[in-house]
Amino acid sequence: MVSGNACSLPTMSATFLAAFMTFSVFSLATATNPFITYPNDFVDPQVALGPFGSSLQGAQDTVVAWAEEMNSHGPWSVTFKPVVAPSGDKHDYMSWAPYQWPDCSKVGNKTALSPAQMRKTCPYVFRDGEVNPDRNIPDDFQSFFNLSDAVLYNALAFSFQNQSSTVYSQNVVKFVKTWFLDSDTKMNPNLNFAQMNLGPSGQSGTFTGVLDLRMLAKIASGVLILRKRASSDWTKDVDSQFVSWCRQYITWLQTAPPAKQAAAATNNHGTFYVNQLMSLMVLVGDNAGATTLGRKYFGGLFKTQIAANGEQPMEASRSRPFHYRNFNIAGMITNARLLKYVDPTSNDWNTTSNGATIQTAVDFVMTVNPAKTQETNVTVEIYPNVAAVAATYGDPSGKYSKFLSSSGFPYMDDAFWVWDHPKTLASANAGANTHSNAAFLAVKAGWQSLFGVC
Ligand SMILES: *[C@@H]1O[C@H](CO)[C@@H](O)[C@H](O)[C@H]1NC(C)=O
Ligand SMILES: *[C@@H]1O[C@H](CO)[C@@H](O)[C@H](O)[C@H]1NC(C)=O
Ligand SMILES: *[C@@H]1O[C@H](CO)[C@@H](O)[C@H](O)[C@H]1NC(C)=O
Ligand SMILES: *[C@@H]1O[C@H](CO)[C@@H](O)[C@H](O)[C@H]1NC(C)=O
Ligand SMILES: *[C@@H]1O[C@H](CO)[C@@H](O)[C@H](O)[C@H]1NC(C)=O
Numbered sequence: 419m420v421s422g423n424a425c426s427l428p429t430m431s432a433t434f435l436a437a438f439m440t441f442s443v444f445s446l447a448t449a450t451n452p453f454i455t456y457p458n459d460f461v462d463p464q465v466a467l468g469p470f471g472s473s474l475q476g477a478q479d480t481v482v483a484w485a486e487e488m489n490s491h492g493p494w495s496v497t498f499k500p501v502v503a504p505s506g507d508k509h510d511y512m513s514w515a516p517y518q519w520p521d522c523s524k525v526g527n528k529t530a531l532s533p534a535q536m537r538k539t540c541p542y543v544f545r546d547g548e549v550n551p552d553r554n555i556p557d558d559f560q561s562f563f564n565l566s567d568a569v570l571y572n573a574l575a576f577s578f579q580n581q582s583s584t585v586y587s588q589n590v591v592k593f594v595k596t597w598f599l600d601s602d603t604k605m606n607p608n609l610n611f612a613q614m615n616l617g618p619s620g621q622s623g624t625f626t627g628v629l630d631l632r633m634l635a636k637i638a639s640g641v642l643i644l645r646k647r648a649s650s651d652w653t654k655d656v657d658s659q660f661v662s663w664c665r666q667y668i669t670w671l672q673t674a675p676p677a678k679q680a681a682a683a684t685n686n687h688g689t690f691y692v693n694q695l696m697s698l699m700v701l702v703g704d705n706a707g708a709t710t711l712g713r714k715y716f717g718g719l720f721k722t723q724i725a726a727n728g729e730q731p732m733e734a735s736r737s738r739p740f741h742y743r744n745f746n747i748a749g750m751i752t753n754a755r756l757l758k759y760v761d762p763t764s765n766d767w768n769t770t771s772n773g774a775t776i777q778t779a780v781d782f783v784m785t786v787n788p789a790k791t792q793e794t795n796v797t798v799e800i801y802p803n804v805a806a807v808a809a810t811y812g813d814p815s816g817k818y819s820k821f822l823s824s825s826g827f828p829y830m831d832d833a834f835w836v837w838d839h840p841k842t843l844a845s846a847n848a849g850a851n852t853h854s855n856a857a858f859l860a861v862k863a864g865w866q867s868l869f870g871v872c
Pocket of ligand 4: 795796
C-alpha cells in the first residue's frame, strides 16, 4: 500500500476504522488497471511531490503495480539480445525496420541459407503494414520502452513513500546503470543501427529509428523526481556518469545524418525528436537550450501540423490514423510540458496554428470513431490526451469529463491520473467514480466525509 495520504488514523471512528480496512483491501484487490505503455509523456517532478487525495489512491496503486510489473522484466541491456549489430559491437543498439521481407528467389543459393546469411544476402522488399515477426529478435526497442516505464513508475512509487531511499529508487538506479553506464552492459550513445534495413543494400539505421528512444522523456521525468526528492541512491557519481552519457548522445542527435533527417521531418518524427532532445538537455542542465528548442518547435513545425478544424493531415493519411493522431498529440503535450518546465512563463499551450491549439487537435480526435479504421485496440491512447487537455485548459462545459466518464475506461484508476487529474474534473466528478460496487461507494462516501481533503 502506498502512503501518499496524510490522513490520521486516530480521528477515525471505530465504524470507519473497520470500513477503512475493508476499503484498503478492496482497493488493493481491484483498483489497478492492466499495464499500458503510452507513447510518451513528461511529468514535472513537482507534481510527484503530491499531496495526493484519496481520489487518487487507485491511480497511485496502479503506478505501483506497473512499477512491479516492469521490475519483473528488468534490468535491460542492449547486450542481452541474441544478435549483434553489423558493427560487431554488442554495445550497439539495434532494431529492424518492421515492414521488410526477404526475397531469396534470385540469389542462386543451392541450399538453405542460415538466418544470418539470409539477412545479409537476400534483398528485402517493403510490404506496408505487414510486420515481419523477425523484427522482435533484436528486442532493444521493447526493452527500452519497458526501461522507460520502469524508471517513471519506480520513481513515482518512490516519491509516494517520501523517504530518501526505497526499493523503488534503488530499482531506478539499477536500471539506469545497467542500460547506460556499466562497462559490461552499457549502450553506446548512438542509434546507428535503429530500424535498419536488412539485405545487401541495407545494414545501416534509418531516420525512423530515432523514434525508438523518444521515451527518454519518461526517463528524464524519473531522474528529475529522484533529484528533486534528493534520493540517496541517485549519487553524485551516478548523476555525473549519466549526464556524461547524455552529452555524448546529444552530440549524436545533433550531428548524425539519420538524426538530422528525423529533426527535419514534418510529421510525428519531428515532434518526437524534440521530445527526446529537450529531455536530454533538461537532464544535463541545459535549460536554455531546451527552451530555445521548444520555442522553435511551437513557433515552427507545430504550426504546420494542425489544420484550423483540429485535423492533423500528415497523421490522418497514415495506415492507422486514429493511433497516429493521438501519437503526435502525445508528443505535442510532452513538448508543451517540457517547455513549461524549463520556462514557466511560456504560453505554448496557447500557441496556435490557424487558430487551432493542442486542445483543438484533441477535440477533433474525440469525434473520430476508431472502429472505422479497425483501431479499437488503440482507443486507450486518447484518454491521457483528453485528461491533459482538460487539466490544462479547464472543462467549463464538462465535455471532457463526460467523454472520459462515458468511455467505460477506468481512467481514475489509471497511472496517468496521478499527473493528469484536473481540479475541474475532480469537482465535476465529485461523487462519481469508476467502481460500481455499492459497498465500495458507501465506504468511499464515509471516507470522504471523514477526511475531507483526503
Ligand atoms: C535459399 O535460401 C532461402 C533462405 O534460407 C531458402 O528459403 C531457399 O529455399 C534456399 N534455396 C535453395 C535452392 O535451397
Ligand atoms: C515488456 O513488458 C511487457 C508487459 O509486461 C511484457 O509483455 C514484455 O515481455 C516485456 N519485454 C521486455 C523485453 O522486457
Ligand atoms: C515528507 O517527509 C518530511 C521529512 O521527513 C516531512 O517533513 C514531510 O511532512 C513529509 N511530507 C509528507 C507529504 O508526508
Ligand atoms: C492493434 O491491431 C493492429 C492490427 O491488428 C496491430 O498491428 C497493432 O500492433 C495492435 N496494437 C496494439 C497496441 O495491440
Ligand atoms: C492562455 O493564455 C491566457 C492569457 O495569457 C491565459 O490566461 C491562459 O491561462 C492560457 N491558457 C493556457 C492553457 O496556457
